[in-house]
Amino acid sequence: LKAFGAEVVITPTDVPADSPESYYSVAKRIAGETPNSFYLNQYHNPDNIEAHYRVTGPEIYEQTDGRIDYFVAGIGTGGTITGVGEVIKVKKPSFLCIAVEPEASPVIAQARAGQALQPGKHMIQGIGAGFIPEILNLDVIDEVQHVTNEESFAWARRAAKEEGIMCGISPGAALCVADRIARKPESKGKTIIAVLPSAGGR
Secondary structure, eight states: TTTOOOOHHHHOOSSOTTTSSHHHHHHHHEEEEEEEOOOTTTTOOOHHHHHHIIIIHHHHHHTTTTTTEEEEEESSSSSSHHHHHHHHHHOTTTTTEEEEETTTOHHHOOOHHOOOOOOOOOOOOSSSSSSSOOOOOGGGOEEEEOOOHHHHHHHHHHHHHHHHHOOOHHHHHHHHHHHHHTTSGGTTTTTTEEEOOOOOTT
């Protein structure tokens, strides 16, 4: 990042999201102090959902000729699963959205169960922020699956070695869950889509 001219600001990851030291708060502060800056605010920005509602969801539906049965996505901001789920569920009520989150920080499952959120530490970058993002529509989620750090690492490596797909750790988590679903007897003949939102170039 520095080689491309960026000023890198390191923040701790073991602080609550609302802490002044968290990368969310620091990013917001820097944007406020920097003239002509733009703060994406992806956990709260409705444009995040809109992009997937207008583009990703319709594209998936069209490219599968409406035969998509399962959509598997790691939950970072929640924009992808919310936008895709909201558009496809109207077209195909039997369509299922499967949310993926770290086993060590199961806050989405806790929120759906009406429990107090108990975020935990994990190593799966890109998912499991430890809170429920403002833009995440919990109603589109049909099931939550949990993955370990080790499963995510292993599946990211498998994607590279076996498929030539250089993806990150959170895509590894999504692939792990997609494979679990594919192995269920009731999934025979079903179409499963897993989103791999990062690439080796990142």
